[in-house]
Amino acid sequence: MQTLEAIRxxxxxxxxxxxxLDxxxxxxxxxxxxxxxxxxxxDHVIQTIDTQLEGxxxxxxxxxxxxxLKAQYVEGIQTKVADSALKRA
Structure with a gap:
């Protein structure tokens, strides 16, 4: 079991x-x-998260x-793409 100090x-x-990262x-x-x-x-999002959080x-x-985190950032990109497509339509 970890000590409270280790968790802090x-x-x-x-x-x-x-x-x-953000x-x-x-x-x-x-x-x-x-x-x-x-x-x-x-790809950049996934690579960046993997690199930054590797340790x-x-x-x-x-x-x-x-x-x-990967899913959230990728979803953010996909939302921007969808919003942009709606604006172009």
Missing amino acids: IQMREAETVLKA KELENITFDSSKRESVEAAI FKNNPILGPMVEE
């Missing part, structure tokens, strides 16, 4: 990494009308969140 340290580490992923740009641009953005696979806070 992991939470601080998680917060720092998640803030940096900042980097906010800056991803793509042309929603071009499939290859959208696919490249999705936290065993972290009880970040480890389980990796796939969820």
Whole structure:
């Protein structure tokens, strides 16, 4: 069983990494009308999350969140694509 201090340290580490990740992923740009641009953005999201969180696979806070984060960011891209398509229609 982990000590309370160990959990606090992991939470601080998680917060720092998640803030940096969010900042980097906010800056991803793509042309929603071009499939290859959208696919490249999705690939970039997945690669960035894998790279940034690689050292936290065993972290009880970040480890389980990796796939969820990927899904959320990819869904965000897909939502932007869908919104853009509606505006063009």
